[in-house]
Amino acid sequence: MELQLLDQLHSRRRFFPARQDMIYEGQIERSAYILASGWVCSYKLLPGGTRQVVDFQIPGDFLGLRSVLFRKADHNIEPITRVQASEVQVCDLLEAVNTAPRLGAALLWAASRDEAMVVEHLVGIGRRDAKQRMAHLLLELGARLKLVGLASNDGYTCPLTQYLLADALGLSAVHVNRVLRELREDGLVTFQQSKVTFGDFDGMVAFSKFDRHYLDHDGPLMTWPGGGPSSIQMLTGLPGP
């Protein structure tokens, strides 16, 4: 039954061009999306025009889940590349949760995982130096992409610009450039021509003290009677690693 419901949630597929907000702060019409392909960033604009990127979203991720029960969207969501996404209307989502309560628990897990990533970014900006912060983010993206079959321990394709990295890490673009050069010279990682290549994966993990537990990759601790797909696969509609 959950699968049928999720099929319905995935039925409204849409394409969005790069660099045009899918959701904007203050928006009242409440939709969320499940990302099928492409990359997206969520960000807040400050009065004065500076921007803080809160997180990047990759295929399989929910977009706008946080705002879906709010009166207004509290952040912006912008495609970094051309993206394909399933639109989920809040009434359909609530109805699905009413019919299949375990879906509610899976959504709560997804929201918790989103928050755990924002917490890591807060810890990074508050307490890690620029180089560790960058290494940590590149490892996090790799771990998340691996889960949906888009990365290996060697590396992954990454459309992020140095400006986006700067706005996510609280650095200047010049600083991002310098930090990436240092990581390359250390033999840890190379980020060139939209490709992240790990030179020394274990060295990266040790250097940035990356502990992937906060990603809780095995999904919510719930029993799904009769086996069936993992809740991650159920939520995302993706084949998994």
Add this chain to the structure above:
Amino acid sequence: MELQLLDQLHSRRRFFPARQDMIYEGQIERSAYILASGWVCSYKLLPGGTRQVVDFQIPGDFLGLRSVLFRKADHNIEPITRVQASEVQVCDLLEAVNTAPRLGAALLWAASRDEAMVVEHLVGIGRRDAKQRMAHLLLELGARLKLVGLASNDGYTCPLTQYLLADALGLSAVHVNRVLRELREDGLVTFQQSKVTFGDFDGMVAFSKFDRHYLDHDGPLMTWPGGGPSSIQMLTGLPGP
């Protein structure tokens, strides 16, 4: 029915002394708490011993909601004062969600609101200067305390030390002291002897560009047939403002 279930969730009241973790990172036994009285902080410890305070929790807040569906707690929760809290075991919570799906939606809303606050702290550390950051936090705490009847526009009682503020705002304790002095000299706010007193509330809001919408104080957008208490009151068991 939801009320009965929530009464059950609130049945296991416990007291905890100050400065002794209620939940610690890596913990496997999964409980959450609903805070009835006192203040708590959630934090991450970095290898090397530095600490980042992620958020403060006040009466009515959930503690450990984020980790409740994870395999391990991903953060620490420490009482700042002596606290009273209701212990909620994960199996009871999941059972309640199964019986009353709208409770699941209310929990998702609570998790979303938690995340919205962490996002604001990320934006603060990433893009606000120290003085605005402090003003923003003092206003956020005031708005949250007001919702549960513990603050007015004049101010509130606040047990936070300068060390806790420093670990939350990514500043040194000396810097916190200077920023508080500047805010006092500007006539905006005084924080002395565990008491926050707003000298110029509107001036504080304008200076820190505080927009309380992210707190979404009216609760999740859901219809509760037959009226009844708001979902915030339902979740927290507190009388409301």
